[in-house]
Amino acid sequence: MSKYVITQDQLKCIGCLACVVHCKVENNISPGARFCDILPVGPKEVNGVPRIFFVYMNCFHCEDAFCIKACPTGAMTRREKDGIVYVRQELCIGCKSCMKACPWGIPQWDEGTGKVFKCHLCMHRIDRGEKPACVEGCTTSCLTFTVPEEATRKVREKYATRIASELKSTIW
C-alpha cells in the first residue's frame, strides 16, 4: 500500500464527477478512460427517502499488487519512496495483463498510445507538495488526501464529537 490514502465523505459527495473531470484534465486522459471514478449505486430507500450511494474508486496502490505481478516487462512499477504504483510507459507493451489481473478494474487502456495507463495519485503534483487533482478540485471537498493514521484519527474525532453531542446528560 502506498503511504497515502484518499478518503471520501459520503455525506458530502454529490456525484457531480468534478473529480473525474479534474483528473482527466490534469492527466490528459484520452476519451473513454478514467483514472478515478464515481459509481452511483441506488437509489435505495433509507428512512423513507430514496438515497443514492456514490462510490469513489481509484487505485489502492496495493502493497502486493496483482498488476505488478502480472506485468511481464516490469512496466508496472511501485515507487520506492512512497509506494505509488505507476506505469513506466517506455516498458509497457500493451499486453493488458495488468487489466485482467486487477480485481478492481483500475488499469486503463490508452487508445492513443496502445498502452496501459493508470492513476498515479498525480505524483507530479505530490512531488510539488500538492494534492491529487481529484481531491484538489472536488466541488464539495468530500475527498481528502491523507495518510492512514491521520484518516483513522479523523474518523475517531468525528465519532467522539457525535457521541458527545448525543449525550443526554452528564454521567459524572
Next chain:
Amino acid sequence: MGERREVYSLCCMCTGRCPILVEVEDGIVKHIWGNPHVFGAKSLCPRGAAGVAFEYDNERPQYPMIRDGERGSGKWRRVSWDEALDFIADKLKKIIAEDGAKAIALSDRGGPHTELHKLFLAAIGSPNYFTHDASCSNSVHNAHMSIAGHARNTVGYDYRNCKYMVVFGRNLLESLITGEARNVIEMINSGGKLVYIDVRWNYTASKAYKFFMINPGTDYALALALINVIVNNNLYDVDFVNKYVVGMEYLRSFVQPYTPEWAEKETGIPAEEIRKIAYEAAEAKPSVIFHPGWMTAWTENDFYFRRAIYTLNALMGSYEAKGGIFIAKGAGDCGYKIKTPTSIAPKVTEERCDGAGTKYPWIRKNWGMLQVLPEVVLTGNPYPVRAYIAMRHDPLVAMPDFDTWVKAFDKLDLVVAIDVNWSLTAWYADVILPESTYLERTDHVIVRKGLRPQLALRQKAVEPRFDSRSRFQIFKALAERLGKGEHFPWKDEVELVNWQLEGTGWTIEDFQKKGVIDLTDKPIWYDRNNLKFNTPTGKIEVYSEFLEKAGVPSFAPYERPASPPEGMLRLVTGKIALHTQGRTTSNNPILNELCPENHLYLHPDTAKKFGVKEGDTVVVSANGTEERIKVKVSPYVHPEIAFMLHGFGDIVPLRTRSFGKGALDTRLMKGKLKVTVGGNCPLFETFVSLKKA
C-alpha cells in the same frame, strides 16, 4: 518546464460566474481551479474544470463569417472583422434611418456582465434589451419585485446557518454552482433539515431529510396550505409580520379554503406531512428558507406560486435573519462607489416593443419578455423590429416554439450572433462574430453582492487562439461605426476597469493578488428593526395596491392544473452538474464523453402503459414536432410526466460530438411563447405523445 503563471478570473462555463484560478504554462491553460480565497479550497464543478477542454476545442467559430446561402444551410464566407462590422453597421444605419433605433433588439443571458450590451443599445437609442429570463427567472423576479421590491438575485440565502429549508424543484446539488452547493452540503451536514419537493427524485432529493413527489403543477396548492396552517395557528413571526407585512387580513381570509386536507387531494402529499412542515419550519424560524427557485418558467400561475413562497419567508421573518434570506449588500453598503458603464448611458425615451413596464406595468423592463419578440417581428406591432443581436444567447434552443422563431428570423433584415459556440442561433444567423473566450478576454469589474461584497474581475489568461474579439472591442467598434463612439470613451478593457475603480484607490493590478477585492472584513447585516423594502409602502406587500390597480389580483385562486389528455404526458426538464444551458457544454469533449445524450425518464407504470421499456428509442411528439430519445425507467418519476435533461438534440453538424444525440426539449414546447402574469413562458405545461420508434 516553461513559464508557469496563475491568473485569477471568473468562470463562464455557465452563468454562475464562479471565481477561478487559471494555471497557465507557456501560454497554454493547464488547469482551472476554484479560487481558494473565495471557496476556502480549489473546488470547481465539472463544467468549470472542463473549461480547458472548451478552450482547446476547434469546434467553435474561429473567425467572422457572413452567411452565403439559405438560413441554416451552413454556408458561410470568411470575412475580416472590418467587413463583418461594416456589413452590420450599414444594415443597422439603414434600419435606424427608416424605423428608428428601436427597430433593433438584443438579448443575452442576463447577469452582471451585460453592461456593455446595455450601453450599446442605449447609445444607439433602442429600448429593446432582453435577457433570457422569459425562459428562466421572469416569474420569480417579477413576483419578488411585486412583493418585496427585490429581484430573485438581489437577495441571497444564508445556507450555512439555515436550520430548515423547503425547496420546490430547485435541484441545488445537480443544477449547481460551486459555492452554493458547498454551502448547502455544509448546511445539511451540520444538522440543517432540507425538505425537497419535486415531480421526480434527483440527487438533491437523495440528500434531503424528507422528499415528497408532488403531483405536477400543484406546488401553489402546497404553498397555500402551508400559509393556511401557519396563519391559522399563529405560527408566524408576530413582530416581523406586524412591522413589515402589509395585507395579513387579506391573506388570512384568502387562504381559508386551502386546508392541508384540501391540499392533500391536490398535491398527493398527506395533510399530516403538510402540517408537520409548517410546524417544523415555525420551530426553526427565523433561520428558515422557503427557496423561491431559479429557473421558474413552469406554469401560467407561476407568479402566484412564487409570491406565496416569498410570503412564507415573510411569515417566518426570514428576511435579513441569520440562516434565512439576506439582502445582498453592494459596494455602497461598504462606502465605495464603483462606476458602471451604463451610468454614462444616455436615457432612452422610446417605449419597449414587448409592453414590459407599460402595457404590463408589473412586469419589469430589466428582463423584458423575449417571448413577445417573434410576434412583434412578424406583425410589426406595435412597431417594426428589423434587426436582432443574440449576445451569447441561443433563443432557438433556450426558448420554445422553434418554428415561430425561424419564421420571425426570416422576416428580419439582420440576425447577428455573437458567441463562442456554434449555437443553433449562430447557425441561423446572417453574421457570426466570434467572441474571445472567457479565458482570452478581460471584462469589466463586477460586484459580487452578498453578506461580504467583493469586487471581481474576469481577466485574460491566455491570448485568443482564433480571430476573435472581446465583447468590449465588438460593441465599441459597432458603436463607433454608428457614430456613437463617444459612449465608449475607454481605449481598452484596462482603461475601462481603472475608470470603474477611480476614487477607490484600487487599480486593475489589485485583482492579481487573490482575484477579488474584499469590500468588508465582516458580514454586513441590516438592522432588523429598520428594514426598508423597495415597494410603494416600503413593506412586504402580500396585498399589493399596485398590482390590484393594474387589474392583477394580489393572489389568484388556485386552479387545478390540467392533467395530460389520454395517451399524453407532461414534459418536464432539468439539468445536471455536467451540463448547463444546452449549447455551452453539450459538445465539450470531456462533458460530452461523460454525458453524451439525454434520456426520457418514465415511471414503470407509464412505460408499461405505453408499451416501452428501458433502452427503447421512442418518438416524442407535440403538434407535429418529433424528437427521438432513449427511455430510462425509474419508480421515482411521477407517472404523469416524461422527464428529460434540457438542451440536447443538436442539429448543427459542425458540433460532431453532440450532433444528433438525444432530444431537444424546447422544440416540443409548442405554443408556449405566451405572456403569463409573471412574464414567464409556461414551459412545463407542455403535453407530449409517445410511441416506440
